[in-house]
Amino acid sequence: MIKVSQLSKHFGTVKAVDDISFEVREGETLALLGTSGCGKTTTLKTLNRLIEPSAGTIEIAGQNILQQQPETLRRSMGYVLQNTGLFPHYTIAENIAVVPQLQGWDKTKTDARARELMEKLHLSPDLLSAYPRQLSGGQQQRVGLARALAADPPILLMDEPFGALDNVTRTKIQAEFKQLDELTRKTIIMVTHDVQEAFDLADRICLMDKGRIVQLGAPADLLFKPANTFVKEFLAGQQMQLELRTTNINNLWELLPDVPALSAAFMPKSTTVWALMEILKNQPAISFQKNKQVKTINFEQLMSAFYQYRKGGYSHE
Ligand SMILES: Nc1ncnc2c1ncn2[C@@H]1O[C@H](COP(=O)(O)OP(=O)(O)OP(=O)(O)O)[C@@H](O)[C@H]1O
Incomplete structure (x- = not known):
């Protein structure tokens, strides 16, 4: 579905992403995991061309993304940001309607989809006429997900989607996320620095350090067959809990x-x-x-x- 080959991105002398290759299968959830500054967000943003690579290619469904208009490409992908990125002067309904409107949906279809997503994400339909600042952080994060899902894109990019939430809310939304039928069919790439989150939500984990991939595999592979001491040490603090969960x-x-x-x-x-x-x-x-x-x-x-x-x-x- 997504094929990244020898991708690099340099900012001046900083090698933010340094010659990485990986594939994401259709319907799979891949977590880009690593400490701050290892290149996760840069990698994610090259996928929807918010950042253009210094070298390498990215193919989606066999097509080189550099040969597509960025706007067309972005409409085929949902994007969930850490701080929700909701438009403050738009109501919740208007925020959810952004991509459907760009795609020319009529009002009845857009409204019905917004109501459907509000219900699926456990949000009261009364909130559709509210503004983002009137919602709690957890509610805003759910709306961010609803907005990304609105036009039912096959691919979802998520940058620390639960990062700004308190522990209790995060655990609750993560559990809902796992059970959401809308997400089971999607190809998802999620950036996180949270080991538990990666182990809980991803089919495979891509552990990065200094712009490079240290290990890419199923959670159990990283845990039970670590590629090197970096992987071992990265997981060491939570080894027992991860084993119980895996x-x-x-x-x-x-x-x-x-x-x-x-x-x-x-x-x-x-x-x-x-x-x-x-x-x-x-x-x-x-x-x-x-x-x-x-x-x-x-x-x-x-x-x-x-x-x-x-x-x-x-x-x-
Ligand atoms: N626009 C930019 N200009 C210059 N340097 C940048 C830019 N964006 C990222 N970098 C640098 O590239 C490196 C990788 O950054 P990136 O944001 O991809 O890391 P990250 O793993 O997502 O970290 P975080 O979790 O803190 O967001 C860092 O050293 C960062 O300072």
């Missing part, structure tokens, strides 16, 4: 005791240890089924399997 019942299956189900309700085997720890606070046991084999586990059995898994080296396929 390991699921499929990974632990052979280590779990073989106990028949108490009921016929089974949870998906992709459920993470982290999620199960929360669920098992409130219920004594949970059942899973794999090829007709059933396992019912409680909190102690889950943790025991997890620690054996950690001790035994990971396969994590």
Whole structure:
């Protein structure tokens, strides 16, 4: 879907992006992760031509983006900014309508789409006539997402979309984000410096340092097969929590005791240890089924399997 080849961007002597190549598959969420100044935002902005590269090519659906009008290109991509970037003198409805209007939608269709997105993003339709300053930070961030999604673009670029929010609001909006059906079909590139956010939301993570890619892979690859000491040290502070959030019942299956189900309700085997720890606070046991084999586990059995898994080296396929 998106193919970046030998991309560089220099600002004077600063090599903001230094010869990077990567691909993003259709429907995938890729997180550009790294500390401040590593070149994430510059990389993102080259994709919608807010920044023109010094060298390299970018193809979207097989077409070189330099051969397209920037305006046409940008209309095919939603863009969510950290500080929302809402127009202060436009109402919420007018903000959401910006791209549909550029695309020549009529008023009825635009209004219906704005109402649909407000509902999906848990915003009251009463807010459509309000101005951005009358909304909380979390509400503004939701409107920023609604505006980016308005014309249903196939690609979504997000620059620290949850960065300005307090922890509680951020966790809530991240959880909603994961469940939003509008997003499951989209190809998403998200810039973040937050390791947990990248692990939670991305299919693959592109870890950058000093304008270069240090490792690009699934969250479990970075965690269990780090490319070098930089990757290890970058994740070190949160290693345990990331392992709990990345390991699921499929990974632990052979280590779990073989106990028949108490009921016929089974949870998906992709459920993470982290999620199960929360669920098992409130219920004594949970059942899973794999090829007709059933396992019912409680909190102690889950943790025991997890620690054996950690001790035994990971396969994590
Ligand atoms: N317009 C510019 N002019 C000069 N230097 C720039 C410009 N934009 C970015 N840089 C420099 O390029 C480097 C990469 O910046 P970039 O914003 O891409 O990093 P980042 O990883 O997104 O960081 P942050 O998370 O702080 O935004 C930095 O050293 C930055 O100072």
